[in-house]
Amino acid sequence: MNGPGRxxxxxxxxxxxxxxxxxxxxxxxxxxxHFGLVYTPVDTQKPVRxxxxxxxxxxxxxxxxxxxxxGLLAAILFGLQIMTGVLLAYYxxxxxxxxxxxxxTIMRDLPGGWFIHQMHAWGSWLLVxxxxxxxxxxxxxxxxxxxxxxxWWCAVAMTWVVIQSDFTGRLLTWDSHTxxxxxxxxxxxxxxxxxxxxxxxxxxxxxxxxxxLIRFYVLHVMVLxxxxxxxxxxxxxxxxxxxxxRTGPAHDERTIHYREHLYSMTMLTVGLFAILVTLxxxxxxxxxxxADPYATPGGVRPPWYMLAPYFLLQxxxxxWLSGFVLLVAAVAVLLLPxxxxxxxxxxxxxxxxxxxxxxxxxxxxxxxxxxxxERR
Amino acid sequence: xxxxxxxxxxxxAVTAVHAQTGTPAPLAGPAAVTAASGRCGVxxxxxxxxxxxxxxxxxxxxxxxxxxxxxRSLEAGTAHGTGFRGRPARQDIPRLCATCHADETRMxxxxxxVDQYALYQTSGHGQxxxxxxxQVAVCSDxxxxxxxxxxxxxxxxxxxxxxxxxCGRCHGDRAVPGTRGHRDVLKxxxxxxxxxxxxxxxxxRAPTCVSCHGVHGANPPNIGDIDKVCGQCHTAERRxxxxxxxxxxxxxxxxxxxxxxxxxxxxxAQPERLASSCxxxxxxxxxxxxxxxxxWTDYRTAADEVDKAAAMVAKxxxxxxxxxxxxxxxxxxxxxxxxxxxxxxxxxxxxVAGFTTRARAVGQEVQKELEGKLxxxxxxxxxxxxxxxxxxxxxxxxxxxxxxxxxxx
Amino acid sequence: xxxxxxxPIHLPAPDPADRRRFLTVLSQAFLALWxxxxxxxxxxxxxxxxxxxxxRTVSAGLLADYRVGxxxxxxxxxxxxxxxxxxxxxxxxxxxxxxxxxCILGYEPARRTLxxxxxxxxxxxxxxxLSGPPxxxxxxxxxxxxxxxxxxxx
Numbered sequence: 001m002n003g004p005g006r007x008x009x010x011x012x013x014x015x016x017x018x019x020x021x022x023x024x025x026x027x028x029x030x031x032x033x034h035f036g037l038v039y040t041p042v043d044t045q046k047p048v049r050x051x052x053x054x055x056x057x058x059x060x061x062x063x064x065x066x067x068x069x070x071g072l073l074a075a076i077l078f079g080l081q082i083m084t085g086v087l088l089a090y091y092x093x094x095x096x097x098x099x100x101x102x103x104x105t106i107m108r109d110l111p112g113g114w115f116i117h118q119m120h121a122w123g124s125w126l127l128v129x130x131x132x133x134x135x136x137x138x139x140x141x142x143x144x145x146x147x148x149x150x151x152w153w154c155a156v157a158m159t160w161v162v163i164q165s166d167f168t169g170r171l172l173t174w175d176s177h178t179x180x181x182x183x184x185x186x187x188x189x190x191x192x193x194x195x196x197x198x199x200x201x202x203x204x205x206x207x208x209x210x211x212x213l214i215r216f217y218v219l220h221v222m223v224l225x226x227x228x229x230x231x232x233x234x235x236x237x238x239x240x241x242x243x244x245x246r247t248g249p250a251h252d253e254r255t256i257h258y259r260e261h262l263y264s265m266t267m268l269t270v271g272l273f274a275i276l277v278t279l280x281x282x283x284x285x286x287x288x289x290x291a292d293p294y295a296t297p298g299g300v301r302p303p304w305y306m307l308a309p310y311f312l313l314q315x316x317x318x319x320w321l322s323g324f325v326l327l328v329a330a331v332a333v334l335l336l337p338x339x340x341x342x343x344x345x346x347x348x349x350x351x352x353x354x355x356x357x358x359x360x361x362x363x364x365x366x367x368x369x370x371x372x373x374e375r376r
Numbered sequence: 377x378x379x380x381x382x383x384x385x386x387x388x389a390v391t392a393v394h395a396q397t398g399t400p401a402p403l404a405g406p407a408a409v410t411a412a413s414g415r416c417g418v419x420x421x422x423x424x425x426x427x428x429x430x431x432x433x434x435x436x437x438x439x440x441x442x443x444x445x446x447x448r449s450l451e452a453g454t455a456h457g458t459g460f461r462g463r464p465a466r467q468d469i470p471r472l473c474a475t476c477h478a479d480e481t482r483m484x485x486x487x488x489x490v491d492q493y494a495l496y497q498t499s500g501h502g503q504x505x506x507x508x509x510x511q512v513a514v515c516s517d518x519x520x521x522x523x524x525x526x527x528x529x530x531x532x533x534x535x536x537x538x539x540x541x542x543c544g545r546c547h548g549d550r551a552v553p554g555t556r557g558h559r560d561v562l563k564x565x566x567x568x569x570x571x572x573x574x575x576x577x578x579x580x581r582a583p584t585c586v587s588c589h590g591v592h593g594a595n596p597p598n599i600g601d602i603d604k605v606c607g608q609c610h611t612a613e614r615r616x617x618x619x620x621x622x623x624x625x626x627x628x629x630x631x632x633x634x635x636x637x638x639x640x641x642x643x644x645a646q647p648e649r650l651a652s653s654c655x656x657x658x659x660x661x662x663x664x665x666x667x668x669x670x671x672w673t674d675y676r677t678a679a680d681e682v683d684k685a686a687a688m689v690a691k692x693x694x695x696x697x698x699x700x701x702x703x704x705x706x707x708x709x710x711x712x713x714x715x716x717x718x719x720x721x722x723x724x725x726x727x728v729a730g731f732t733t734r735a736r737a738v739g740q741e742v743q744k745e746l747e748g749k750l751x752x753x754x755x756x757x758x759x760x761x762x763x764x765x766x767x768x769x770x771x772x773x774x775x776x777x778x779x780x781x782x783x784x785x
Numbered sequence: 786x787x788x789x790x791x792x793p794i795h796l797p798a799p800d801p802a803d804r805r806r807f808l809t810v811l812s813q814a815f816l817a818l819w820x821x822x823x824x825x826x827x828x829x830x831x832x833x834x835x836x837x838x839x840x841r842t843v844s845a846g847l848l849a850d851y852r853v854g855x856x857x858x859x860x861x862x863x864x865x866x867x868x869x870x871x872x873x874x875x876x877x878x879x880x881x882x883x884x885x886x887x888c889i890l891g892y893e894p895a896r897r898t899l900x901x902x903x904x905x906x907x908x909x910x911x912x913x914x915l916s917g918p919p920x921x922x923x924x925x926x927x928x929x930x931x932x933x934x935x936x937x938x939x
Contacts, residue, residue, distance in 0.1 A: 112830040714903050
């Protein structure tokens with residue numbers, strides 16, 4: 001792999017020079033890296049080879065290491081989802097009559113179709129897991145404090161976008177289980193005040209029909225990835241301003257060159273890809289059959305991330321109150337950096353962490369209870 | 377006085393018409409002389425209303441055609457005067473209807489048959505009537521007296537869907553002595569698969585009472601004739617039955633369709649009865665009981681194989697694997713199984729085995745091929761191992777590049 | 786380098802930089818296989834299948850293989866159908882599934898009727914019920930003959 005900044009023979013770079021006289025290649029490089037890959041601002045006035053050399057030699061903390069790699073993993077997975085998603089979109093048809101059939105054609109008849117479909121399906125699971133873990137990690141390390149509030153907001157927003165992508169994406173197969181779990185999920189969403197009616201308006205109604213499918217498709221394919229890209233941009237814009245965090249014991253001051261970091265990222269990509277391929281091959285996610293809007297199969301639950309609100313809204317009296325509480329909780333999570341300000345002492349940090357654990361455990365317990373509601 | 381009476385009767389008739397139909401009567405008041413009812417309706421408004429709905433009213437049949445008398449007079453003396461027959465006696469009704477309906481010249485324009493009276497005289501009803509029993513059905517009992525409609529008219533009492541009810545007026549009533557111990561046949565019929573096809577599925581080809589007993593010559597089928605009756609539709613079953621060992625009469629008795637299947641409350645094919653119905657006659661005859669059980673075992677093992685194959689196809693569909701061919705073959709196998717059941721009426725295991733072996737073979741073939749396809753999928757796992765070797769090698773190479781970059785730092 | 790006459794010929798010592806460059810190129814080629822693999826998979830996937838929409842059109846064989854008056858059962862998925870050659874040029878296709886309880890029909894060429902083995906329901910070649918319990922007539926499918934091959938549109 002060509003590392004950036006390698007000293008090649010001058011004759012080889014002549015086309016680069018030729019191009020550079022006609023368009024600012026450094027600016028193009030800067031534009032691309034606005035959305036990721038590089039953590040420091042790029043000087044667009046310098047020639048591109050110099051820029052690449054500077055970037056390669058840039059000192060970064062040992063970033064692809066442990067929990068810090070979560071952001072990288074999320075970005076890699078997002079890229080994979082885009083690639084496999086575009087390939088799937090070549091053959092997928094978003095109408096109730098053709099959705100299941102086209103998905104089945106991809107899975108069954110097209111060479112490698114099953115592979116691309118399974119990569120996309122498992123990729124979505126991993127992406128949701130990684131992005132949620134990243135959020136939890138940011139909370140744990142207190143990385144929402146000034147001046148990193150925007151990072152937190154972007155992280156929350158990206159979690160929301162990814163969960164919505166998962167929610168809209170699962171309807172697209174028009175499989176009987178995913179269809180009905182979407183219906184259940186929508187029931188939960190509509191029960192939340194303010195958000196509910198707005199969503200009902202945006203999604204075009206309360207029944208899942210052909211129009212809703214098209215809207216879900218547009219959201220999943222165009223709108224949500226655009227939002228994700230926007231928040232990704234914001235994240236990196238913030239990083240360019242506040243720099244990468246230095247966490248770990250005694251604020252590890254070791255740095256490496258960006259060049260090595262790039263190799264580490266490539267290794268991460270390869271490893272992640274290998275894990276995805278293994279999951280896609282050994283544990284393929286299957287179908288239950290085409291969705292029938294008039295026949296509900298038994299035991300279909302709302303998606304797992306909606307089980308906790310589902311339980312609250314079902315079991316507690318005054319469901320509007322539960323909805324309101326959930327809304328307030330969501331806003332509180334979003335505005336966390338604004339109300340968790342103050343000096344960071346050890347006990348304070350410990351208390352915050354414990355409170356976080358308590359909320360997470362409560363959420364998990366509620367989710368399990370919500371899942372058990374279906375057994376009866 | 378007469379005009380007041382006429383006026384009151386007019387008012388009564390008009391209200392009667394409104395009460396009955398709810399819509400304005402299409403004809404003028406009952407005092408009008410219509411071709412069909414004449415003036416009889418002035419005193420007999422109910423009958424007139426019924427008659428005007430009938431098929432006869434559209435033709436040149438009038439009240440006097442059957443009842444005689446004068447239909448232009450409003451005076452009872454004249455109206456019920458010369459030639460008045462009044463209400464015909466029950467035993468005279470068939471002959472009365474036959475004066476027109478056995479006349480070929482009259483019936484030809486309508487393309488109606490003219491053998492009803494002749495057939496009726498051969499029927500159980502007709503024979504009893506001839507012997508003086510008046511508690512039997514005559515024409516008006518089934519067709520109605522005044523409101524006679526064509527049998528194709530869905531409102532007619534002899535429309536296909538209404539026939540069970542019509543016959544059931546007598547034969548569904550436990551109080552009326554049934555023939556050969558058949559009581560409550562209407563209820564039995566209604567529980568049958570024939571009635572379900574007729575009423576729930578709307579299949580007008582489904583058998584009703586007249587399909588098996590005859591229409592005007594209605595009689596219960598004789599011993600030895602029952603398979604011919606059922607064989608009108610169940611030709612395959614009849615073919616196998618007549619080729620088999622049951623088609624013999626001994627001592628005036630013969631195992632026929634109704635011996636194992638109920639006559640009126642027939643249910644859909646129940647293959648389990650292949651084993652159990654033999655014991656009804658062949659008590660203690662182990663050889664024959666074994667034969668019956670063998671038929672059932674043959675069928676059941678074949679059906680099991682087909683079911684297993686169908687389950688595998690369903691599982692393969694979920695993966696998904698290409699299964700269109702397999703669906704067709706499962707249908708083929710099920711057709712063989714369905715053919716095996718009529719073949720069982722021959723009570724010859726070789727004939728039945730002809731179908732069950734074919735069904736079982738198809739089932740086993742499908743299972744084997746699907747297992748092959750599933751095994752192919754498992755090959756993916758070996759490719760995965762090779763892939764992991766490549767992955768580890770790649771990671772190693774990348775690590776070398778990175779360490780090199782670190783050393784050049 | 787001058788070659789001394791009294792010593793055996795030595796090849797120049799391999800330059801470590803050359804070897805490193807060779808290994809680097811080799812490693813890069815190895816890593817490029819990933820790109821090739823991805824290109825192969827994606828390429829095979831993207832190659833538009835010839836069938837596609839035409840899945841609904843099924844080939845029923847060559848016209849020359851059918852004798853006049855011959856009817857053949859084509860086992861296609863859950864919609865098997867009969868292809869009957871009426872004369873030199875006309876071919877028709879109709880469903881082979883009886884409308885009574887879905888048994889697969891048989892064909893009697895002598896009488897040009899489709900017969901059901903289960904209850905002896907009979908259909909003519911237009912799909913009309915001639916006798917027996919079937920309640921509805923058989924659906925037929927449009928047939929086209931292209932280049933001597935019969936195609937049925939389901």
